[in-house]
Amino acid sequence: EVQLVESGGGLVQPGGSLKLSCAASGFAFSSYWMSWVRQAPGKGLEWVANIKIDGSEKYYADSVKGRFTISRDNAKNSVYLQMTSLRVEDTAVYYCARAGLSYGYERYWGQGTLVTVSS
Amino acid sequence: IQMTQSPSSLSASLGDRVTITCQASQDISKYLNWYQQKPGKAPEVLIYDASNLEAGVPSRFSGSGSGTHFTFTISSLRPEDFATYYCQQYDTVPRTFGQGTRLEIK
Numbered sequence: 001e002v003q004l005v006e007s008g009g010g011l012v013q014p015g016g017s018l019k020l021s022c023a024a025s026g027f028a029f030s031s032y033w034m035s036w037v038r039q040a041p042g043k044g045l046e047w048v049a050n051i052k053i054d055g056s057e058k059y060y061a062d063s064v065k066g067r068f069t070i071s072r073d074n075a076k077n078s079v080y081l082q083m084t085s086l087r088v089e090d091t092a093v094y095y096c097a098r099a100g101l102s103y104g105y106e107r108y109w110g111q112g113t114l115v116t117v118s119s
Numbered sequence: 120i121q122m123t124q125s126p127s128s129l130s131a132s133l134g135d136r137v138t139i140t141c142q143a144s145q146d147i148s149k150y151l152n153w154y155q156q157k158p159g160k161a162p163e164v165l166i167y168d169a170s171n172l173e174a175g176v177p178s179r180f181s182g183s184g185s186g187t188h189f190t191f192t193i194s195s196l197r198p199e200d201f202a203t204y205y206c207q208q209y210d211t212v213p214r215t216f217g218q219g220t221r222l223e224i225k
Contacts, residue, residue, distance in 0.1 A: 045154070050214075097161075106162070
């Protein structure tokens with residue numbers, strides 16, 4: 001059974017940093033692209049970033065480029081999202097997701113972790 | 120790329136046929152997905168590459184289109200289908216979602 005478990009969310013002040021982790025199990029982690037998608041309270045979905053199977057390619061939403069860094073550790077079956085210079089508008093539930101048969105869509109999702117940026 | 124869904128909300132009855140459209144601001148070929156999200160839950164993919172039904176998804180869901188205009192159809196609404204639906208393009212980075220269509224019971 002595919003499982004994705006996010007952790008690391010919490011309350012942080014504007015300008016602060018936070019690192020999210022996603023532990024994967026039940027599949028060959030090193031064979032799949034991984035993504036982060038977020039959802040602000042009561043709002044729609046926003047794609048944040050994704051990373052290729054070997055970490056050689058990384059892509060970001062314009063809203064987080066230069067502030068967020070996606071990474072992965074295939075030995076630990078984990079993907080990470082390092083978030084710096086956090087803004088109030090970064091407040092959201094952050095979902096970790098695994099690609100499907102093609103890298104073009106997110107097939108499996110975690111339960112999400114809430115990040116709240118507030119003073 | 121901007122993705123515009125319509126309608127933003129929709130009221131329908133059990134057994135109804137429902138169609139949602141998604142318009143891309145530029146040609147995205149077939150690189151369009153449809154997701155369903157229920158309150159408090161993570162999204163689930165229903166359709167990928169515009170018209171491919173993900174494994175395990177009921178056949179009452181379907182998708183069509185290419186280029187800039189896409190449609191998503193539920194042929195006969197069931198109680199579990201009342202949710203919010205999102206289109207998403209992956210032709211160009213950054214991937215972008217439509218604003219969502221909330222499907223409610225009439």
